[in-house]
Amino acid sequence: xxxxxxxxxxxxxxxxxxxxxxxxxxxxxxxxxxxxxxxxxxxxxxxxxxxxxxxxxxxxxxxxxxxxxxxxxxxxxxxxxxxxxxxxxxxxxxxxxxxxxxxxxxxxxxxxxxxxxxxxxxxxxxxxxxxxxxxxxxxxxxxxxxxxxxxxxxxxxxxxxxxxxxxxxxxxxxxxxxxxxxxxxxxxxxxxxxxxxxxxxxxxxxxxxxxxxxxxxxxxxxxxxxxxxxxxx
Numbered sequence: 751x752x753x754x755x756x757x758x759x760x761x762x763x764x765x766x767x768x769x770x771x772x773x774x775x776x777x778x779x780x781x782x783x784x785x786x787x788x789x790x791x792x793x794x795x796x797x798x799x800x801x802x803x804x805x806x807x808x809x810x811x812x813x814x815x816x817x818x819x820x821x822x823x824x825x826x827x828x829x830x831x832x833x834x835x836x837x838x839x840x841x842x843x844x845x846x847x848x849x850x851x852x853x854x855x856x857x858x859x860x861x862x863x864x865x866x867x868x869x870x871x872x873x874x875x876x877x878x879x880x881x882x883x884x885x886x887x888x889x890x891x892x893x894x895x896x897x898x899x900x901x902x903x904x905x906x907x908x909x910x911x912x913x914x915x916x917x918x919x920x921x922x923x924x925x926x927x928x929x930x931x932x933x934x935x936x937x938x939x940x941x942x943x944x945x946x947x948x949x950x951x952x953x954x955x956x957x958x959x960x961x962x963x964x965x966x967x968x969x970x971x972x973x974x975x976x977x978x979x980x981x982x983x
Contacts, residue, residue, distance in 0.1 A: 874974060
């Protein structure tokens, strides 16, 4: 790693202070919330609804399956959210829960927000099993070693195809209280050294995603934001 890369890595670890309004949260944006009262409590995802001046902010009621989870007033939660280049974290206390006209929760405004810059590529290391379909209709399995909104790195135990070939990936999307899959088309942009791969029995391919439908792009971004928030917690 050269000097500039070292400086960038150090810069990414610096934690800064911010105000709640500095996050510029949008209605419908997903936040990862984790109860602090119980050690090891599982995080869940809620949607940002809005803010009541500088007194409180509102989110959707967390759910487990098809049922809403009632939030006890006074409970402390740690929230995490990722915006582009930055990951934010803050703690807030639940004030009250409402069931009408729809389920939502009031949380106290946090006294402060911590944030730090994340690396520019937003490429995250993973070990997700994915299914790949080739142009001839044949299918195979691979391990997705990293992912970004633009592409992924695949690890395989067999040859996939030539550089430039188009493939289709089915990616499992694992979010709190929601499990689904995302099917995207991509183009093989590069391949690891073939001689070394043959000797090791592991083949690596870089894939760039082609244009995604708006719904698919949103789902992929939510998944990446969730992974980022978990890794930077």
